[in-house]
Amino acid sequence: MVLTTDVALLITAYFLSRYLRFDALHLTQGTNHYIAVLLVILAVKLPIFYLFGLYNGMWRYTGFRDLQRIVGAALVSSSVIITIMTLVDRFHGYSRGVFIMDAVFTILFISGSRASIRMALHHSALRREDRVVRLKRLLVIGAGDAAEKATREIDDNPTLAYEVVGFVDDDPAKAGLRIHRIPVLGGVDDLPEFAAQTRADELLIAIVTLTGPQMQRIVELCQQTGLPYKVLPGLGELINGRVSVSSIRDISYKDLLGREEVTLDQARIGDTLRGKTILVTGAGGSIGSELCRQIIRFAPSRLILFDSSEENLYAIQMELLHEYQVADAVPVLGKVQDVRLLDMVFSRHRPQVVFHAAAYKHVPLVENNPWEAVYNNIFASQLLIEAVIRHRVERFVLVSTDKAVRPTNVMGASKRLTELLMLAYARNSWDGGFSPAWRRVPETAEPATYRAEAPHHDTRFMAVRFGNVLGSSGSVLPLFKRQIELGGPVTVTHPEITRYFMSIEEAAQLILQAGSMGGDGEIFLLKMGEPVRIDQMARDMIRLAGKEPDVDIKIRYSGLRPGEKL
Template sequence: MKKNIICSIRFLRGVIRTRHFATILFFDLLLLILAHFVSYLLRFEGVLDSVRLQQIFSVLPLIFTVKLPIFYAGNLYRGMWRFTSFDEMRSIIKSVCVSSALLVTIILFLTRFDGLSRSVFILDSFFTFLFIGGLRIAIRYLHDQRKHFLKGGSPKNIQRKKLLLLGAGESTEKIIRELKDNPQLPYQIIGLLDDDLSKRNKQIHHIRVLGTLQDLLEISRQTEIDELLISVASASSKQMKRMIRLCKETGLPYKAIPGLANIINGQVSIKAIRDISYEDLLGRSEVKLAQNKIGRYLTDKVVMVTGGGGSIGSELCRQILKFNPGKIIVFDAGEENLYSIQMELMHEYNFQNCVPVLGQIQDLSLTDKVMQDYKPEVIFHAAAYKHVPLLELNPWEAVENNIIGTQCIMEAAIQHQVRRFVLVSTDKAVRPTNVMGASKRIAELLMQAYSLENWDRKFHRYLAAGIEIDDNRKEHATTFMAVRFGNVLGSSGSVIPLFKRQIELGGPVTVTHPDITRYFMSIPEAAQLILQAGSMANGGEIFILKMGQPVRIAELARELIIMLGKEPDSEIEIKYIGLREGEKLYEELITEGEGIVKTNHEKIMVLRGEYKKSNIFFLQCLKLVQQKAQSHDSHGIKEVLLELLPEYSAGNRS
């Protein structure tokens, strides 16, 4: 207790010594005196006799004693007053109300207001707020003027783009305010457009709402606009498509502010204006994470990410950093990708406890050594081959990497008592029509076979050559789960980078079929879902994201062409080339027989399908498919996959 008091006294001395604190405190003393004098002058119509003056001077010490400590407790001396905002004004109001109420209570208790005017203290509260708040506002105003003066005002030689803003909400207000605060920025806002008719002819910081979005073409012709800016941070997919279409009709260049997922604490910056992104087409609200649950199983833990250099794996590493892990083991077979994410974590995120492991996950002795050395508590298994056409031509690689590799990493996880194991799966595992999807479906079945309720030590002994097995262990400590989702925008396997490259080269954009559809999600969404699933599973579940309606690829290609400033069909041809081998017309997220169960997360569902495979039969098929893969027997691999998965069909399916 004594130590705490001494530390508090030292802290107060340090604060009091500061020049700014002393200056503000001095002016506040003067303003409190002034507020009380003005209250008396107003109450007694400008006449102050000796009795009234004596009352003033007798009450002032009590005012100082009561109000100044409360002002300090209310953080009125810790703010940077050159940045005074509504938050600071609310603090002043609270401090004034509390201190005035306490002052009146004390005077009532001591004197019963004998000879004192009650209305004086009401006026005193008003003038105290007016003067104290006015001082802070004056400081901010003078600071802004000084900053503007030192920058030489608005530079005359800057070529400014004349902007028309689509939207008249909070994001627009922040952009206008930032432009006023930063005269160096090369923009000039001419007007605003908004579909809310009640906003027409109203102003935000003296910038007028000229009309609705439907008036965009006419207004752009009437005014000398250089560029359009979509300033609606939370636009839905439908709204964004409409605004893009209207912008396209004007022939003017157009951009957008960052979406809500990229805005920190609601701060929109004019410097963050970006080109329209294909992620705008998703139109879903941001996935919200249960931070506490995720933190409980990641904070200070050793986490391993297989395929950590890939698009999903590297984003997982970035997201995991938010929860302060003890160590991240990044396991990847690609030297360049592994080095890239290692350097990013170390130098951009200043995370030094990163262990890069270069190797194949099917190398059981390597995975065993890594887990023995570093003892990971959580594994995110994102390593997989995922290019459908390539794996149709090289199915043995799908077997070795997606099936045998997954089993190897699961074997080692059980032996080294990893607490949680999250398998990254795909919607192509549902009624698979290609080797890639079939291999991922078998990985899901492996996950369920290894879950506690289905675990059989025969599986554990099967691939455990080189690992010392504890045959006395009747069950294991690892909770297995899987996460299934659709196509990931911008990942190495996504069609979007191909489309963008084709558009940049002048076309054509190749689409397999006019009616082909896919589910889409962003890379951050995928990583967040994986992290969330890790906190929710009890064992054996498959989690999926509510992804809305599937997107027609032909429409997506058309929208991308428009976004990149081209005209579909006339400037950029869309060419239909037919479904490739093993490719579906429609993707699904649920296998027949899997029961959908809601979770406590609004965006996540869980599938609790029953594991119906015979362990002995499954084991025999795994041995056989591995033999076929080792001999590079493409036909034989597909036959065994069909034995394992009756729902698998080696061909196109609509």
């Protein structure tokens, strides 16, 4: 069917070109002459179209790349035809203008036929979909690139049960314009009015670079409409950087936090990680697992997942395998304190970069179990630091916390001691000693030797400090969410308590950035922005759930816990 249509279109293109060139078909040379020319055109163009893949595509998905192939096939085939005419008869009796116009009409006709096929199939699918399910009328907040991509995906995919009915945007220059024939209705402040006017069923926030106050304003306007609303995630959450309707999710508190988008030095991080063997301790934890997701963007040769939790380790391994097609990640189940296991892992896999994210970090639990903090946060880190020196690892990045600054609790003190250990083992500070635990390990390889002149070994050490991470293990957000689901009360320790927050994605990205920048023995302090009142956070989360604080959900103040400060 497609081949027959192309033959008819190619014949039409040639005769139309002659007609426009001579204001008539100009058949003075006889019918056989034109039949011979047409046979040459068809004999050249159809095989070249086939070689360019114009007959093995699924035309319901025609796009810009298909147009590129059509243009390329038309230009190449026309060049071949002109070359043949020149070699056979030195182009005597032929008009070059006819063949140039023929190439242009070929591109227009073939492209138009493919676009018509796509439109016909698309509308047919939409009619079938309409008979099965009623499409939700979607009003999109934002009229930028993200909104356009989301709209195009909705339009192209009939399985998505949405119909975009309009856009609202704060840019007055966009009012009255159209995106894919859909109007930009006006400003965001008039959202309730436009929602009623378009009879929208749902709202989509499609602006990926909003600040916290901007998001709070939009959420309040969405709540005024009484309609369900969702959001496209920020670019920091998109591992591949591509906006997709499949990424749409409910509003979360981190959207209201509105941290500025992290701008990474991709080239520098790539130089540090690309083609290297990377080991992540605590790989199944909240921060460790996000580190793994971010690391695979930079194509390491191998990723080693080290964790003591069987469930967490299995979860991140399966996620990397099935969602990111990372089939060669190496799971290591065990404790960092096991020196024999450490030595075996480093001897077998030879990691070149180590990210140490394994630690106990829940302040009240560690306060009640201080020796576990010593064993897990301090002793384990010391053995790992010594392992990276013994096995000549290039870089070691310690994930620390702002609670290590003038610590008032056991957890903060244990992390500060870990930082001091790292500084003591730095290339210019190390005295050449190892822990007695290494005497129990057989020498499977020649360990690094102490050099009298600095640098005393080959490993670069650095630490990264940051505050609370939203949604991480031990974070207050999951607790608040669960308490709201149960109908309250939401427990806050003190009405004036404040904390610095960042998202898990931002934390992982900044760890990678610091790891690529560090020289040796440096501690990086991440810019945390303004502190957040926990009481206000609880109230915002209650409102996000469609409830009213102190009316539908009570807030109860429980008092500061052991080791906690305002």
